[in-house]
Amino acid sequence: MTVNKVSVLNVNIDAVTMMQAVEMVEGFFQSSDKTRLVATANAEMVMMANEDNELNDILADADLVVADGAGVVWAARHQGDMMPERVAGFDLVQELLKKSAEKKYKVFFLGAGIGVAEQAKAKAEMKYRGVNIVGIRDGYFKPDDEENIIAIINALKPDLLLVALGVPRQEKWIKKNLEKLNVKVAIGVGGTFDVMAGNVKRAPLWMQKANLEWSYRLFLQPQRIFRMMAIPKFMLKVMLGKKD
Numbered sequence: 001m002t003v004n005k006v007s008v009l010n011v012n013i014d015a016v017t018m019m020q021a022v023e024m025v026e027g028f029f030q031s032s033d034k035t036r037l038v039a040t041a042n043a044e045m046v047m048m049a050n051e052d053n054e055l056n057d058i059l060a061d062a063d064l065v066v067a068d069g070a071g072v073v074w075a076a077r078h079q080g081d082m083m084p085e086r087v088a089g090f091d092l093v094q095e096l097l098k099k100s101a102e103k104k105y106k107v108f109f110l111g112a113g114i115g116v117a118e119q120a121k122a123k124a125e126m127k128y129r130g131v132n133i134v135g136i137r138d139g140y141f142k143p144d145d146e147e148n149i150i151a152i153i154n155a156l157k158p159d160l161l162l163v164a165l166g167v168p169r170q171e172k173w174i175k176k177n178l179e180k181l182n183v184k185v186a187i188g189v190g191g192t193f194d195v196m197a198g199n200v201k202r203a204p205l206w207m208q209k210a211n212l213e214w215s216y217r218l219f220l221q222p223q224r225i226f227r228m229m230a231i232p233k234f235m236l237k238v239m240l241g242k243k244d
Ligand code: UDP
Pocket: 111, 112, 113, 138, 139, 140, 164, 165, 166, 167, 168, 189, 190, 191, 192, 193, 194
């Protein structure tokens, strides 16, 4: 599949639909040459990448970067580029779990607080009958535990490793361990397990459709105000057409 890339403040985003993104990830499951890194970019991540060279390089090298946030879709279209739709990381994960139930792809959940990945797994097993979640591990480990965690993951040979350590830690963790990991695809999934476990709510669908999901997130987690200040800055930078 040839995919058009759209540069949003110097971060290349793949112009794909949800269906195409799922198809691409399934294609990565079939190929055996290397571990693929998938990132889900929103305005905060793009702004962070503008300041953080390591994150910027990771996104530039990523095998797939989807438009996770409404802000990124808006920015692409504002520039006159084609961006078919928002591909929210949470929704992408749900679609891949459905595929796992159908085709038995092996999935490993790494990250979030103690017990959260476990609860997310239990909920997924009820929702997607036959989903093949082969292992879980919380995200509050010491650097000394890392080798052991990677050995556990590798022994299970998952097709898909979901890493929920927050941005940009999860992307940096995946990149650092890319060569050591015996998995087909690794995706940084942020708060996905918290939502799946039922600890954090996603905005109602009408708010998602009205591009207001960010405001609901702010309402539920007001402590995010400082990091969310990146959103108006992002919009301003896009409108001023800065390409630095
Ligand atoms: N997290 C973790 N280990 C850490 C820091 C964070 O497992 O050392 C988890 C945290 O519990 C949460 C997720 O990473 O489940 C980050 O969620 P958030 O909604 O903040 O994601 P972001 O907006 O950064 O993508």
